[in-house]
Each structure stands twice: as structure tokens, then as C-alpha cells.
Amino acid sequence: GQQVMQIPQYQHVQEGEDFTTYCNSSTTLSNIQWYKQRPGGHPVFLIQLVKSGEVKKQKRLTFQFGEAKKNSSLHITATQTTDVGTYFCAASTNTGNQFYFGTGTSLTVIP
Amino acid sequence: NAGVTQTPKFQVLKTGQSMTLQCAQDMNHEYMSWYRQDPGMGLRLIHYSVGAGITDQGEVPNGYNVSRSTTEDFPLRLLSAAPSQTSVYFCASRFRGQGAISTEAFFGQGTRLTVV
Numbered sequence: 001g002q003q004v005m006q007i008p009q010y011q012h013v014q015e016g017e018d019f020t021t022y023c024n025s026s027t028t029l030s031n032i033q034w035y036k037q038r039p040g041g042h043p044v045f046l047i048q049l050v051k052s053g054e055v056k057k058q059k060r061l062t063f064q065f066g067e068a069k070k071n072s073s074l075h076i077t078a079t080q081t082t083d084v085g086t087y088f089c090a091a092s093t094n095t096g097n098q099f100y101f102g103t104g105t106s107l108t109v110i111p
Numbered sequence: 112n113a114g115v116t117q118t119p120k121f122q123v124l125k126t127g128q129s130m131t132l133q134c135a136q137d138m139n140h141e142y143m144s145w146y147r148q149d150p151g152m153g154l155r156l157i158h159y160s161v162g163a164g165i166t167d168q169g170e171v172p173n174g175y176n177v178s179r180s181t182t183e184d185f186p187l188r189l190l191s192a193a194p195s196q197t198s199v200y201f202c203a204s205r206f207r208g209q210g211a212i213s214t215e216a217f218f219g220q221g222t223r224l225t226v227v
Contacts, residue, residue, distance in 0.1 A: 009151065030211035042201060042218040043154070050212060088153060092213040097161055098144065098169060099213050103153035 004091045006102030014110050019076040021105035023089035030092055032072045033099070034063060038085045046074075079109045113137050117202050117219035124192040124226045132187040132222050134202030140217075141207040143185040144169070145177065147198040148221075154201065160185055161207070192226045199223050 005024045013019050023032065031050045035043040047056055049065035049072060056063045060083075062075045076083055086106045092099035118133045136143065144159040156169030160179040174196060176188040185204075189196060202219040 006153070031213055033213060033215070035216075042221050043203075043216075044218070045215040048213065048215065090154075090213075090216075092208075092211060097142075097167070098156055098159050099216075100156065100170070101146070101154040103151065 004102040012108045023072045115219040136204040140204035
């Protein structure tokens with residue numbers, strides 16, 4: 001199946017520091033989605049990127065889709081304790097019938 | 112709207128036992144999927160369905176069966192539980208996208224399964 005690699009696996013930051021997680025694929029992606037899972041919770045959709053080079057912002061979160069549509073990143077500015085959780089990227093197959101999740105980045109924010 | 116409802120929330124099985132994890136959605140979504148989540152492995156797709164009567168295998172289908180007799184329900188059956196199936200299971204549903212473009216997936220609360 002389609003493989004989506006995500007790095008880093010874990011990240012500990014002091015509150016107020018920035019955080020970035022990266023998602024990489026060896027094949028061109030039709031679109032990419034990002035989800036957040038709070039500890040003990042279920043994944044919740046954050047955003048979808050479709051266009052090459054697309055950049056979207058949600059308050060302190062910035063999402064980018066690479067020009068070649070093979071990579072994506074999520075950047076959080078000035079982290080807060082409410083940002084704690086695991087962030088996943090997910091990319092769909094060419095048919096759009098299923099999508100595959102990256103391994104996730106677990107973010108810990110130290111107050 | 113209840114969204115995606117999974118039952119049970121927790122389950123302990125003995126090796127060799129069978130059971131069914133239930134998943135129901137009330138959003139009239141065409142697509143439904145089952146994932147398992149293990150530490151360091153992310154979410155791995157077990158089976159999925161693009162509509163009633165249609166199912167297909169994902170990345171890790173062995174040991175699991177599914178059926179989709181209605182739009183609303185997508186149960187996951189463990190035929191003969193093994194310790195390797197200890198995991199957290201999530202059901203998700205979404206609308207069909209346009210071509211290769213996906214749509215937002217909605218997840219259930221998860222079922223934490225332990226096989227001893």
C-alpha cells in the first residue's frame with residue numbers, strides 16, 4: 001500500500017516554543033489531510049490540502065503542501081498545553097477510496 | 112446527530128474467542144473504514160467499504176471479516192482472537208469525494224481490545 005512517512009515520532013517542547021512535523025511520500029499525492037488525536041481520544045480532522053504549494057493557516061497552525069505534492073508539514077507557533085496530542089497526516093490512494101495514515105508525531109508541551 | 116458510534120468501548124477476550132465490534136453512523140456517509148492503532152505504528156487500515164454491499168481489504172486484513180448490509184452499519188468480526196490483535200480499534204466514516212480527492216473522516220470513540 002501507499003506509504004506515508006512522518007517525522008519526528010516524538011517531540012517535547014517548552015510551552016511557547018514552535019513545533020513542526022513533516023510528512024513525506026515517495027509518490028505524488030492527490031491530497032493530504034491532517035488530524036489531531038488528544039491522549040485517550042480519537043482522531044479529529046484539522047484540514048485538507050489539495051493544491052501544489054498550498055498553504056493554509058488556522059490560528060497558530062500553518063499547513064503546507066509541497067510543490068511536488070510529495071510532502072507536507074504542520075507548524076505550530078508558540079505552543080500551548082492545549083496543543084498536546086498526536087498529529088497524523090493521511091494521504092489517499094489514486095482512486096480516493098481509502099487513505100493511509102502516517103505514523104504520527106506525539107507532541108508533549110512542558111509548562 | 113450521534114456521529115459515529117462504536118461499541119463496546121472496552122473488551123477482554125481469551126485467545127481463540129470470536130467477537131464483533133459494532134460501528135454505526137447516522138450521517139449517511141458512503142465510505143466506512145476500520146483502523147487499528149498500535150504504539151509507534153499509527154493507524155493501519157483493516158477493511159473499508161465504499162457503499163452498502165461493497166467491502167475491500169486494507170493493509171492488515173488477516174484475522175478480520177467485515178460486511179456492509181446497510182449504509183449505517185459496518186461491523187468488524189474477529190474470527191479467532193489472538194494476542195497480536197490486542198489494539199485500539201477505530202471506525203471512521205466519510206462522504207465519497209470527487210475523484211481522488213478525499214473528504215473529512217469522522218471517527219468513533221474507539222474500542223480498546225485486549226486478548227489474553
